[in-house]
Amino acid sequence: MIAGEIKSKVDKLWTTFWNNGISNPLSVIEQISYLLFIKRLDDLELAKERKAQRLGQPVKNSIFSEEQQRSRWSHFKNLTDAEEVLRVVRDEAFPFIKNLGGTQVETAYARHMKDAVFLIANPALLTNVVTQIEQIPMEERDTKGDLYEYMLSKLTTAGTNGQFRTPRHIIKMIVDLMQPGAREIICDPACGTGGFLVAAAEHLRDLKDSDGNLVLNAPGNREHFNQEMFHGFDFDGTMLRIGSMNLMLHGIEDPKIEARDSLSEDYSDIKKAFTMILANPPFKGSVEDSTIAPDLKKVVKTKKTELLFLPLFLRLLKIGGRAAVIVPDGVLFGSSKAHKSIRKTLIENHKLDGVVSMPSGVFKPYAGVSTAVIIFTKVGVEKDGTDRVWFYDMKADGLSLDDKRQPIEENDIPDLLEKWHNRDPKQESDRKSKAFFVPKKEIKDNGYDLSINRYKEIEYEEVEYEPPKVISGKLRSLKAEISSLSRGI
Structure with a gap:
């Protein structure tokens, strides 16, 4: 997290844009x-030049030509x-960045830039912004990533069709539950700003093997991480650009971020392609029946997006995914x-x-909708x-459940992670506790109802x-x- 001087x-920088007429948060971030x-x-390019100078050799694979x-x-x-400055x-x-192609630095972000529009028309605004960005220390990857996450946190309004930005700590919780490995092929079919993919990347950067060595240093793992591991789909061009930039600032060289309507029959040929899916698909949306993949x-049989995405996930996963x-x-x-x-x-x-x-307050201030994480x-x-099936009744996430979402002491996430990774059907049969197992037959007999209140026993304290x-x-x-007091008055 960024704080203090950098946050200020x-x-x-944000206020500078607003004061000069660019007030749409998405436009500012773009x-x-x-x-x-x-x-x-x-x-x-500067890093390549320094390396070439040390070695006394010419710059290899230069990004900029002499004319550029x-x-x-x-x-x-x-x-x-x-x-x-504005003209340049x-x-x-x-x-130059819009037309990058055929070079080693071409990324998903560069491809999505082809539809980008540069909105800064005021010379004074541009020079002011360039000066301010230059003063923000961004040498470290973590600083760049945290800076970008902080900017994304300013997207405080919901999108269309029930799209909400997933809180970063909830994304991290889900990644910690899943613990992706070094050779995963991870997909988010409704990737938005790329939060799940970024969190998975951060998890893997710190992952060590049994000997204490970073797993990404093993042969082939770093190449897989940079080129094959991360996949995201979205149909919103702005989100594609922002998501690609987010991943790039977190040090992923070439994430496969694609413009796709995941539910459409146009992409129904993508099957058994991924080992892991992490996602927060749109809630309460509906799609035209004729466009849904058969x-x-x-x-x-439904038009509801929250239901259609589940069979999509199953189609996209490899066996064992x-x-x-x-x-x-x-x-x-x-x-x-x-x-x-x-x-x-x-x-x-x-x-x-x-x-x-x-x-229910996890998605505030966006919405008060009650949600759950299902793992399959x-x-x-x-x-x-x-x-x-293992159930967990999470009551607090470390933040107040109102619109302010201020830090509080109550936080079930550490307990959730500990119990999940050490779950044992023999020891988790107490339906009065936060975590417990329910046999398949009981769920089937209840019409496949998965609401925790159906199975949890509420313990009433005698008063x-x-x-x-x-x-x-x-x-x-x-x-x-x-x-007597009244009479005294």
């Missing part, structure tokens, strides 16, 4: 992203004429045929590993499927009251005391 500088991208390319040197951050940041950035540097409709996804509570207990059908599919045809019930594994044969005569006497005494 970011806030000042414009800052473009400039950060230009700066990063120059940083990469004016497009470099280190060139235009030192120009004293504001009009000239708008007419040279910005087109194989999804065979599993569940795992998923942890956020769903609205209605998915757990909805009584429609579609609701029951998808729950039955998860339980009877695959392995439903766990259901984590989250408090795609299996090839029925005998490998669900035997029992002893004084006898009615004693209470009546105390009331009479209080009344007499009040009466």
Whole structure:
């Protein structure tokens, strides 16, 4: 997390845009992203130049040609004429990053930049912003990532079709539950700003083997991490650009972020491609029936996005692949045929590993919707499927459950993670505790209802009251005391 001086500088940068007429949070983040991208390319080139100088060799695989040197951050940041700075950035540097192609630095972000528009038309604004960005220390990858996450936190309004930015600590919780390995192929089919993919990357950077060595240092793992591991789909061009930039600032060289409507039949050929899915698909949305992939409709006949994404996840996963996804509570207990059908599919045809019930304030200030995390594994044969399901009743996430979301002491996440990774059906049969198992047969007998309240036993504390005569006497005494005080007045 960023704080103090850096946070103040970011806030000042944000205010500068707002004061100059660029007030849409997405537009602000986009414009800052473009400039950060230009700066990063120059940083990469400077690093190559320093290395070449040390070795006494020419620069290898140069990003900028001789004719493109004016497009470099280190060139235009030192120009004293504001009009000239605007001309260079708008007419040279910005087109340069838009048209990157066929070079080693081409990334998903560069591809999505082809639809980008540079909105800064005021020379004074641009020079002010360039100066402010230059003053923000971003040498460390963690600082860049935290800075970007802080900017994303300013997206305080919900998107369309129930799209909400997933809180970062909840994303980290889900990644910690899943503990992705070094050779995973991870996908988020509704990736938005790329939060799940970033959190998975951060987890893997710190992951060590049994000998205490970083797993990414093992042969081939680093290449897989940078080129094959991370996949994200979204149909919002702005989110694709922001998501790609987010991943890039977290040090992932070439994430596979693609423009796709995941539920559409246009992409129904993507099957058994990933070992892990981490996602928070859109809630309470609906899609046109004619555009839905036929194989999804065979599993569940509905137009509701929160239901359609579940068979999509199953289609995308390899056999043995795992998923942890956020769903609205209605998915757990909805009584429609579609609701029951998808729950039955998860339980009877695959392995439903766990259901984590989250408090309703998790998505505030965006929405107060109650949600849960469901964790499941795609299996090839029925005998490998669900035997029992692990439930956890999460009541607090370390933040107040109101719109302010201030830090508080109560936090079930550490206990959740500890119990999940040490779960034992023999020791977790107490339905009065936060964590417990429920046999498949009991769930089936309850119409595949997965709401935790269906199975959790509420322990009522016995409260002893004084006898009615004693209470009546105390009331009479209080009344007499009040009466005497009134007379005294």
